[in-house]
Every structure is written in structure tokens, then in C-alpha cells.
Amino acid sequence: MSKSVNQSISTEQIEDIRGQMMKFALLQLQNSVIAEDLVQETFSDALKNIDSFQRKSALKTWIFAILKNKILDYFRYKERFVLESELSQDDEYSPNTFFDEKGHWKTGYYPDVPNVLLETENAVYSEEFWLIFEACLTHLPAKQARVFMMREFFDLGTQDICNQIQITAKHFHVLMYRARLQLQRCLSIKLHDD
């Protein structure tokens, strides 16, 4: 373990990252015991490989990358069971808050493209953007957030996702649609704030 790395990471920083990892893992796994296990494993792996870690600013990204792979492995190789609470969620495709009875956008809900998002490059490297994104993701109903991340972040195929969450393809498409609507709305509100 190199000395410089040791000195540059504070205990608070680790605790902060740990908290964020738990939130992320919980959202994906819906099980605090498994989430705790994977986060723990991630930290011991990270410590073992601390030499391969380069920049202080990338610490969080680096540890999250390890966690992401652990969750992905879990999805792929472990058998999943469906929790009661997931089944009881409201899943009907109801006309939502965004459109009027004719199916037109409601005034005030018109989508727009925040300037920050026009330059994708900038947003990716901005810590602030990802904090906002995370906040918006947390606001989604758990199932939507989970499906969205499985698809867009973990890059899993429709069949994989449907098998794991035990939903039909049609239902999966509805969840993705709703997640996209809500996320876009949340992002444009929060990104326009400043």
C-alpha cells in the first residue's frame, strides 16, 4: 500500500462512500444482508488492490466500479427470489401526471433539454451531476429505479431482467417508460435550479 494514497483518504471520506454504496446496493438488491455483504467484500477487494488505484478524485468511482461488478455477478450467478413487497407494488399502467386526457403534454410538464446535458462530456465528469442523478433515481419507485439501472447501467438484456424481476417484457417496457419520464422531469427541474 503506497504511503501517499494512505494519507489522502480520510475516515469520513470512507464512511461517506460506504453510505452511498449501501444505498446503491440496497436499491439494486432489495436485501440489506446481501447488500451489506457485497459492500464489505468490495471494501476488502479495494484494499487488496489499492495499488492499482491512482487519483484521489476517482476513489468513489473506482470503488463503485468494484461494487457494480459484484452486484452484476450476483445478478448473473445467484438464484433470485421475489420478495412479497415487490409483488404488491402498484404496477398498472395508468394515465400519469404528465399527459392530459387527450394524451397531450400538460402545460408545465413540457420536456426540455437542460444545457448541461447538451454537452454530455461535461456532465459525465461533474460530480455534481451524478449527485443530482442519484437523488432523482432515489425518488423513483424502487422497481422502476432498479429496472432502469439494470438496463441502462448494468446493460442487461430484456430477457435477463424479466427473469430476475419476474415480470413480462410488456411490463418491463412500461417500467422503463415511466422511469424515463420521471427521471427526465426530475433532472430538468434540478438542473435548471442554478
Next chain:
Amino acid sequence: MMKLNCLSTTKAISDARERSLSLSEKAGMFTHLLYCPYCRAFKIQCENMSGLMRAFKMTEKTNEK
């Protein structure tokens, strides 16, 4: 050809990212997009979000090395 409103157009835009649309769905969607700037913005946002997630993963890969 189906005449689509904003609700069904945005659903089609989202679906198109997960499955291939039927010919009439496609025609309906593109026709609607011609005259609806809001649905065009929604489509661009969908593409942006996917792009961001992809780019974010790339930065992670670089850091992992």
C-alpha cells in the same frame, strides 16, 4: 397508419430503445415527431441519458486499470 398523441409517441420512443417497433408504430411516431417539439425533446433526452450512462461506465473502466 396510426395517428399518435404525445402519450403514445413517448411510449413508442421509450419502447424503441428496448424492442423493434412495428412499421405502423414507426410511421406514427415519426409523423408525430415532425410537428411536436416536446416529444422531440423527450427523444433527445432519452438518448442523452443512455449516452451518459455509457460514458460514465467508460470512465469507470479507465479508473479500474
